[in-house]
Amino acid sequence: MLNFVARRLLAILPVLLAVSLLTFLIASLLPGDLAYVILGDQATPENVAALRRDMGLDQPLWWRYLSWLGHVLQGDLGRSFRTGQTVLQAVAERIPVSLELMLMAEFIGLLIGVPLAIACAARAGGAFDRFMTGSAFAMLSMPSFLMAILLIYLFAVELRWLPATGYVPFTEEPLANLRFFVLPALTLALAEWPGIMRVLRSDMIATLQEDYIALAKAKGLKPARILFVHALKPSSLTLVTVTGINIGRLLGGTLIVESIFALPGIGRLLVGAIYTRDLVILQGVVLLVASGFVIVNFIVDMLYAVLDPRIRHGHA
């Protein structure tokens, strides 16, 4: 097991390196000179040249990458030239919002998707299965901004149960905080569960054909035990992958949902950085989010080993 963890850890190092290079290149190769952006259109050529020298922009690309990477490795991702905030400060301020949104959305998505998948697989091809498979398909094709607007209309405007937009930190008013998150999380979850259901459903149907399921039936076990103990665990590998990818994706915040519901998360930070051409923030945030994605996938790999002893023992 330790060997397995060590091998996976070694494997993510080159990935992280590639991520940092790509992030750097994207920010550096954007058209327009950062010095001009900072100084504005009234800048004299002397000022621009001086600033370029100060920021190291006159150095070759590879040298700038290595020096940036060196700073990153020391925990210094740079500072916004607009707000003076460091990247880490800006992210630390917003990440709780995106994390809470992500966790709630995944939780609701799984809560809807997993039981439906099991129910469908247990009677594959039946009326309920066909109805749910169709509904999932309909849900998948509904864009999230439309879903958000529908939910706001129903729960905030018509029923007045929940606030449409806004945010208070959990530490100040926990209940109000949760109420602000219900609609955005639901918006995301309604897009998540169809994928969760379809993946788990088809894996469950395949597992239920296995010999060991026939033997479980021949042993006279209860149907619920066969479904939940014998079939669910070996069927959940793809589900874990999909959930991992979803979490990785939501880690970077969701530009649309955070914007609609006015949640100050990572997504809004990114949008802001793009509008103001705040390249240091943009570059830093993308690097952090991409690294988070890689780490989540590492955790997914670890979960495989928990779910399947054959992976744990290096047989598969």
Add this chain to the structure above:
Amino acid sequence: MSAPLLTIEDVAVELPTPRGNLRAVDHVDLSLEAGRTLGIVGESGCGKTMLSRAVLQLLPKKAKLTGRVMFDGQDLVRLDSERLRSLRGRDLAVVFQDPMTSLNPVLTIGTQLMETIQEHLELDAPAARKRSIELLAAVGIPAPEQRLTQYPHQCSGGMRQRIAIAIALSCEPKLLIADEPTTALDVTIQAQILDLLAREQRRRHMAMIIITHDLGVVAGRADEVAVMYAGRVVERAPTQELFKRMHMPYTEALLAAIPKLDTAPHTPLPAISGRPPDPTRPLKGCSFAPRCRYAAGRCHEAKPELKGAEMPDHLYACFHPIQMTEGIGA
């Protein structure tokens, strides 16, 4: 003669396929008394596994089953699912062909043993654990206590089949169905597993059905043998009687196809030529006629019935039975 433990009456299984209905089991009658062994022999696709699945009520959902399967006074075909569930694993146990796929890869051996015990016997966890260890020891697994926390992939094929047998024996079943229990195993392990099954059967006085394609497997172990071909029983007799005087050309061909130690090297095996008939297109005459070297006109026109002639317990379905003067050594 006591009342049979298991009576299969006029059982037929049909499977819908894109090419029409496939008659996997074609009106089979069999019976088995407590403590005795029935061998069901036939080549791949002859319906022997489908017949066993019909007894266990584990047929695919789309399969259509007719007839009666009387087990211990109850018709399994018409039994409600809860009553069936309480029989399965307790009175009615099974060992599948491939131990690589019949054990759940993500559950420990202990879990897979103890769940059956705790489902059917009123034992708490420590008692179920103790019984599991005894069972593993009984089927010849060294260090049974350590095995409980291991997973199937940590055991060899022979070991896994022993574990599958331990699971089957866990609640002292009245009937054990062993569906090709040694086909997936190394030759050296096969005899060990068969001997283990025979020993445990005698010890526990259970009835057993051994399903195999190898007449050699049932030769010394079954009390009675039923030979199946194309979904039907084509010959049925007490084992010794069958080997002494087989009447059905198919049985003879099956026996001839077993390699023997005393044949000269490089002698080609007398394989049965041709293939079994397409089960979606039943033949008018005897199903074996196209491959039979004794077949004559009548064989292609009408189906011979399964009936006894000179011996009441030796049934065969053939118009031109072989008349053997002396037995063939198996």
